[in-house]
Amino acid sequence: MNWEDIKYMRVVIWGMLTILLLLLPLFTSRYIQSILIFIEIYSLVAIGLCLLTGFAGQISLAQGAFYGIGAYTSAIISLRLDISPFLGMVCGASVAGIVAYVLGKRFLRIRGFYLALITFGFALFVDNIFYRFDFLTGGHDGISGIPNFSIGGFIMNKDFHYYYLLLVAISFAFFLARNLLRSEIGREMRAVDLFTGGSEIASSALGVNIGRLKTKIFVIASIYAAVAGSIYAHYMTHIHPQPFDISSSLLFLTMIVIGGIKSLWGGIIGAIFYIGSRELISYFMGGATGWDLIVYALVFLLVLMFLPEGLISFPQKIYLNQAGKTTPYE
């Protein structure tokens, strides 16, 4: 296969995928659409986390909390102040961005995994605020009656509205993240990353402010999570603290590890895999049996053992085995 063929095939595959994604709501039930929406919401968080973990080499255990901050800020502001939910989303993203900036500025200057520790504490803190500040957050019961998104007089109250809104959001988020990785900031990230032949000391000697670089990425990842949370709140119209607790943060982390942290697609594949396996298992086993998490955990371990670069490296690995080649790591 020569290069022209490959290019042609890529265009065809991409075109077909785009058409499929655009037409999907036409022949799917509301149930399937809600599953697709959750895949999209989780993908949005996961793309941001891939940037942070896969490319900036930092672990955040607070993506669930930022997801929650986006949801709660947006919900509270649009309910209490009676303003457009889109403005609420901007507020939620700003709050998350500012918090991430403050945390990052303080804790990303230091080498090592301080961010993982501090975000763990932060996630617990945020979770407790959601429960305890009931005058604002409604405590255990959460907030109901959150308005749907609306543009002009058009109220987005159908599932497929949100499907398309999220499709646009993800495409845009992906576009931004891809540009970032191809830019000077992406180059600096590769220069800093030890696992891909970079060197922290050489890059700092060349004038790279590593702390500021990682803080930027952390802020972007948190804004992605907050936007996803905001869309979640206005889609569900009802939120409570449970989906934003520390286990959701861990879930996002496992998702990107399963999908592959070294690629933005990894986050999306991880989200598809998590929601897909959960729904399939509960469909066949009937309801919430807990089996979905057991299977998910098992797959997580198997992926770590046999595909450390995630599901996204699977085709490549098969190709290399067929051709009798080995990866450089073996």
Add this chain to the structure above:
Amino acid sequence: MNETLLVRQNGSNQQFLELKEVSKDFAGLRAVNEVKFNVRKGEIIGIIGPNGAGKTTLINMINGFLPVTKGEIYFKGLKLNGLPAYQICALGVARIFQNKQIFSNMSIIENVMIGIHRRGQVGLLPVMLNLKQARKKEKQYFEEGSEILSRVGINLNPYRLAKDLSAKEQTLLGIARGLACKPMLFLLDEPVAGLSIEEIYTVANLILSLRKQGLTIILIEHRMEIVMGICDRLIVLNFGQKIADDIPEKIRENKQVISAYLGEKLI
């Protein structure tokens, strides 16, 4: 940042680089002991001494990688103590490393472009939206990088991966990367280690030509013929102490240096 630097400014000091009784302790072990010397603008200073004499430690302190235990380092009258490495780079101090520290999975040109970034960041939004402004900047980085590469004598495909280069080319790339920061002071930590004689001459000539372009150079080197040949002044360290500081001809005859470093037999 500028304000803090102004506060640090010490008007009376107009030496180019000045080390005042600089010491470094590693958990009680004194690696560098009250070393003091001055460097004038445009000099090539050689730092020599046996293994473990504290040469690299000294450079690491000037460069901001290691905190100074005692003493002060001034660069153009600015106190460097406590500044992080990236700020010291911004002030005009570049360095290359003993083990090269090339970004091995990046292309040659990208290695150099990293050093240019600091002088022209366009900000997050234009970059993420891939605006014209950002693309123009990328092009500038590329052109400036190519120009620096040809200046040090690397005439290879700029998209080749840095790990595929020979030892000499990696050394030159390290120098190019440092030059990309537009330094005034260049710290060279054993640049010719592992090179053949002809390659060493290429690098030595490059160092001399850099000095002609106005750079001040501190060179750590083991090979005596190099330091004797190109340095204006030599500083000899032994067990973290400065034992001599003189022109190469005098160092050659210094009894203390001979016994510490060159070996008694040579007398």
